Amino acid sequence: MQFEEKDIAYPPVHPGTDRTFIRFYGGEPDLNSIFYSSEEENSPQRIFVTDTNVASLKQMQPFVNFFRGENYSQPKIENGFIGTRGKDVLLILGSGEPFKTIESVLAICKAAIDSNAKRSAVFTGIGGGVITDMTAFAASIFKRGATCELVPTTLLSMVDAAIGGKTGCDFDSYKNMIGSFFPAQKIHIIPSFIQSLPENEYRSGMAEVVKTALLYSKELFEKLASKPEILQNRKDPLVEEMIKICVNAKAAVVEQDLTEKNIRMQLNLGHTFGHALETRAGLGKVSHGDAVAWGIARAAELSKKIGLCTENYVQTVKSALSSFGWETQPMHSALNGKFASEKEAALSLFEAMKKDKKNASNKVRFVLQEDVGETVITEVDEKDVLSVL
C-alpha cells in the first residue's frame, strides 16, 4: 500500500471560553439588577433557560413576570413556557432529572432559532445542575458554539456542577452519556438562593461540600465536623464562606485539568461507590449527595483495607458524615430488600462500578485518601472492594 502523509497542527483553541468570570453576590439581588441594570444598546441577545421549580420561587417573580407580559396571571409557569422581553427569551423546562434529555436540549436550540439568535447570543441557564448542564450543552452545539453564562440556584450546582465546563444530558437511560467540555463565560453565584432549597437538595449539596473539604481544605473540614447544626441553620456565615472555599478549590483543579485527564479525577472521591449505589438502588431512589456521602465512608474503609490510612482517619470521616445524618455502614438502606443476600448486593455494586464511564479498562479505579488533604488514585482488586461492602 503506497501512501504519503502530512499533518495539521492546531494552535490553542478554547471551547467555550479561555476564562470564566465568577461573581459572588451578597445580600438578595434579583436577576433584573444583574442582567438589566445597565441596559445598553449593544447588549447581547440572551436565551434564558430555567425550570418550573426555580421559576416559581418568590425571589424569581420580578424577573419572570417581565417575560410573562403585562397580564401575568396568564400564561402559567409550566414546561414549555416561552416568554420574551425585547429581543431576549425565557424558556421554562420541566424540573428534575427526567427532563435532562436531548429533547430538552433541542428545545433550547429551537427557542434560540425561533428568536433569530446568532452565534453571539448568550445562553443563560438559571437553575440546578440539570438546567446548567443542559443550557451549557445547548450553547456548545448551537451554530457550533454560542456563549454561555450560568446562575446556579442550588448548593450542589454552586459548588460543583456549574463550575468546570462539563455539559450534557442523559441518553438511552445513562446519566450524562452525551455532552461536551464547554466552560461558561460568566458564573453568577447568589448564595441567597440556598434559603429556598428543599431539605434533601441542601443536604445533597452538602455532601459535595464535605467532599471538597476532605480533598482540599482540612480547615473547612474541621469547621464542618464541629458544626453539624449548619444543616439546620443556612443563615450561618459559614454557609457563604464554605461556598467560596469550594468554588475556589474546584476552580483551581479545573484550571489545571479541564478535561479530566489527571488531577480532576480526585473530585470523584466517593463517586465510584456512590454512582454504583445510585444505579443499583434505581435512579432517583437515593439522592446523589446521600450516595456520595455513603461512598466517601466506603472509600475511607477501602483506604484502610489496602493500608493507605489509619483507623483514626476512618473514624474522623465516618463520625463527621454520621453527624450530618448520612449512612456509613457497608450496606446502604436503599438496597434493603433488593437482593437475596448482602453478598449478592456487593457483587452487583461491583459490577456497576466496572461499567462506570470513568473506567478505561476492566479494573476499577478509586480515589482514596491517606489523610484529609492527601489523596491518591489507584486501582483496587475485586476482593478488597468486596470486603468493604
Add this chain to the structure above:
Amino acid sequence: MQFEEKDIAYPPVHPGTDRTFIRFYGGEPDLNSIFYSSEEENSPQRIFVTDTNVASLKQMQPFVNFFRGENYSQPKIENGFIGTRGKDVLLILGSGEPFKTIESVLAICKAAIDSNAKRSAVFTGIGGGVITDMTAFAASIFKRGATCELVPTTLLSMVDAAIGGKTGCDFDSYKNMIGSFFPAQKIHIIPSFIQSLPENEYRSGMAEVVKTALLYSKELFEKLASKPEILQNRKDPLVEEMIKICVNAKAAVVEQDLTEKNIRMQLNLGHTFGHALETRAGLGKVSHGDAVAWGIARAAELSKKIGLCTENYVQTVKSALSSFGWETQPMHSALNGKFASEKEAALSLFEAMKKDKKNASNKVRFVLQEDVGETVITEVDEKDVLSVL
C-alpha cells in the same frame, strides 16, 4: 449590589485533537488493508459509520461483508444496518441530506452505547460530507468526546468537508444548525473512490476545487482553466494532484484559524451568494457545488462593481466556470418560475443572505477578490449587491 469576583483561566485545551494526520493513498487500497492489516491486541474499538450508497460500492464489499457475517446474502445493506466484527461495529445510515439529522447522530451514539464503547473508542466515518460531519459530531458529544477518524469518499469531502474540524447536522430545517469544532485524529484520503462518484457529485466537488485554486493557487487555477475536459476524465493525473493541493491549502488555513474567526472566512468565496440560491431554489434543487460556482461568478461581478478588480479578472473567472458547464449569469435557472420578476428574485436572495449564520449583524459580508490569490473580506451595501443579481 455587593459582589466579589474571581476568574478561572484555562490553559490550552484541544477539542478533538491538537494534530490531524492526513494520509493520501495511491492505487486502490481497500479498507481492510487500512484498518485490519496489523491487528493488534490493543487496537482501539471502532464504531464505523457509512451510508447505504457507499456501503454498496463494489470496492467496499470486502470490508462490509466481514460485518455482514458468514452468510452475507443477508442481512441487506439498508438504513439502520448494524454489523459487528470482533469488538468493532459498522452502522449504515440512509444516504443524503435528508438523513443529516440529530436522529442519525443519536443512532451513532446508540450503536456505540450498545457495543459498550468507552471514551477511548474511535468513531470512524466513511462517506461524503453528510456522514463525516455527523460521525465527527457524534464523536464530539459521546461521553463528552471520543476519538474521530474520517475516510472521505467524495471529491467534496476530500478537499473540503472532512478537513478542518467542523461537525454537525441539520436541525429545524436549517443546514448545519447544530454541531461543534472537533478535528479528526486521522483522515484517510483514497482518491480512487472518486472513480465511482455520480457525475453531479463529482462536479459539485470540482466547484470547491476551483474555489480553492482561486484563493490559494494561481497555478492550479490556470491548469484547471486550460483543461476543462478533466470533468470527463477522472483518471487524469491532475485529479490526484489537485486533491493534494486543495487539502494542503485548506490545512494551512485551518491551522491558523480553526474556529473561523478570521482567515478561514475566505473559504466562503462564492458561498454567500451560493447559500442564498440553495435556500431560495429549495434545499436540494440545486447542488451545493453548482450554487457555489454561480456564487463565485456573482462575487467576481460584485468585486468589479465596488472597484476591487478589473474586468479582465471577471472574464477569466467566468470563462473558466462556463467551460466547466456552470451558470454565470445574474439569474440562475434554478429560480425560473419561482418569482414574479427578476427584481423580486434578487430581493429574496438578498433577504436570505442577511439570515445566513455567518453574518454577525444585519449587514452582509462578502469574500471578494482583487485578483486570483488576492482576497478581501468586506461588507457591501444592498444596492451594490442587487446590481449584480
